[in-house]
Amino acid sequence: MQSPRDITELAERARALTGRTLREVASAFAEQHTGSRVHRKGKLGQLVEQVLGASAGSRQVPDFPALGVELKTIPLDAQGRPRESTFVASFSLADAESACWERSAVRHKLAHVLWIPVHVDEPEPRFGAPLFWRPTHAQEQVLRGDFDDIMGMVAIGHVEELTAHLGRWLQARPKAAHGRVRTVAYGAEGPQLALPRGFYLRARVTSALLRDPATLAFSE
Amino acid sequence: MQSPRDITELAERARALTGRTLREVASAFAEQHTGSRVHRKGKLGQLVEQVLGASAGSRQVPDFPALGVELKTIPLDAQGRPRESTFVASFSLADAESACWERSAVRHKLAHVLWIPVHVDEPEPRFGAPLFWRPTHAQEQVLRGDFDDIMGMVAIGHVEELTAHLGRWLQARPKAAHGRVRTVAYGAEGPQLALPRGFYLRARVTSALLRDPATLAFSE
DNA sequence: TAGGATCCAGCTTTGGATCCTT
DNA sequence: AAGGATCCAAAGCTGGATCCTA
Numbered sequence A, B: 001m002q003s004p005r006d007i008t009e010l011a012e013r014a015r016a017l018t019g020r021t022l023r024e025v026a027s028a029f030a031e032q033h034t035g036s037r038v039h040r041k042g043k044l045g046q047l048v049e050q051v052l053g054a055s056a057g058s059r060q061v062p063d064f065p066a067l068g069v070e071l072k073t074i075p076l077d078a079q080g081r082p083r084e085s086t087f088v089a090s091f092s093l094a095d096a097e098s099a100c101w102e103r104s105a106v107r108h109k110l111a112h113v114l115w116i117p118v119h120v121d122e123p124e125p126r127f128g129a130p131l132f133w134r135p136t137h138a139q140e141q142v143l144r145g146d147f148d149d150i151m152g153m154v155a156i157g158h159v160e161e162l163t164a165h166l167g168r169w170l171q172a173r174p175k176a177a178h179g180r181v182r183t184v185a186y187g188a189e190g191p192q193l194a195l196p197r198g199f200y201l202r203a204r205v206t207s208a209l210l211r212d213p214a215t216l217a218f219s220e
Numbered sequence C: 001t002a003g004g005a006t007c008c009a010g011c012t013t014t015g016g017a018t019c020c021t022t
Numbered sequence D: 001a002a003g004g005a006t007c008c009a010a011a012g013c014t015g016g017a018t019c020c021t022a
Helices: A007-017 A022-032 A044-052 A105-110 A137-155 A203-211 B007-017 B022-032 B044-052 B105-110 B137-155 B203-211
Strands: A070-076 A086-091 A113-119 A131-133 A170-174 A183-187 A190-194 A197-201 B070-076 B086-091 B113-119 B131-133 B170-174 B183-187 B190-194 B197-201
Touching (some): A022 A044, A044 A070, A044 A113, A070 A203, A086 A105, A105 A137, A113 A203, A131 A203, B007 B113, B044 B070, B044 B113, B070 B203, B086 B105, B197 B203
Parallel strands (some): B070 B113
Antiparallel strands (some): A086 A197, A113 A131, B113 B131, B170 B197, B183 B190
16 A cells, blocks of 8 residues: 555544454555565554555654654554553663753654554454544653653662552563573662663543543543 | 560660561561460561550550650661551541641641651561651741641642642652541531541651661752 | 451462564 | 563552441
């Protein structure tokens, strides 16, 4: 599928998925694109990328580079809620000191997100209604605060206090590539070993966001 | 046992328990006080009250009225941490509007606490080191903030949003006396049924407090 | 019955581990 | 190996229920 030319076209493609089953969408797509290099049904994310025409390059750029939009498929359980937190970006403990929110991958990835919910617990998994999200100014302050808290903890060398509890909307969790890649951070007590980490959006937050993006408030 | 005359005497009695088993303490106490109205070994709290000479009256006053000290025995698990949140005081939804921190039972009960930890998961349960705690000014601000948040929620009639999630150190939890006593609160939508509630200190907080009272900071 | 403490089923969260594609 | 998504056991938390003594 070609890249959408503008947000409107992307929105139309996304809306067209609502209520349809993965199976339907996958087979319809396969029929129309028999010539192209179609990966078999593959993983959910890949299917959605292809159907919506996201660029499948390596990601230092958004999924829709021309539009500046990041694509996130998000699995929902039987009650319509995300089961898991959502990965945003990984970070290295080493460059915590030089990190700043404005230039962070987290801010860029979350600046404009197209959420594609998928009800995966139904007998025949089905797409939900898509949502474009741009954090409001107030929402961005919460994200920035979490980012600063987390990076600040690392920067002063308190890696052992960096738990997934920290952060209201964003949390830092282990991102265990092979379970043995370790990053060295230089803290007050010298070099420390630590697992690589990633920023994640709490499930509670994405749940509230999908339910009612307008009222996602500080109380979450 | 007579009431301690001053804090020093109370502290000495409390320190004398450290490391001793409940059994030892209970039988030693029984021997010395055969004449007095001794309740059988009874519950842990009662034993400690008797051994330390707390007044056993009904409690609108502190356990040591002359000293203004509240006594709290706190069970610790095998890792030395409290398993449960600690009950502080109950409250009625009806008088939330007129409630204020300064006159609250919560503030008075927590103004000066003598914590007596008991390692209950060991084969022979044993007393830990006692701790006198007076909240610092900063700590009291956290408690006050939680109190205001909780009471505020009730005062505006949002009883259904009053969950145990609210509050950093204090939380409101059901205090189900017989499971059917219900309190009526008058909110925006008229009278509402609700379980009676109590203020509790989160286990995370008492845990940090007992481990290192000086560094119990805002991050908890 | 009130104050207070303890118990506990079920749910949620954490802290990784595993898996996949590029 | 990097980027990303999903899986899962253990631990922690919530929302009561139960129990105890005065």
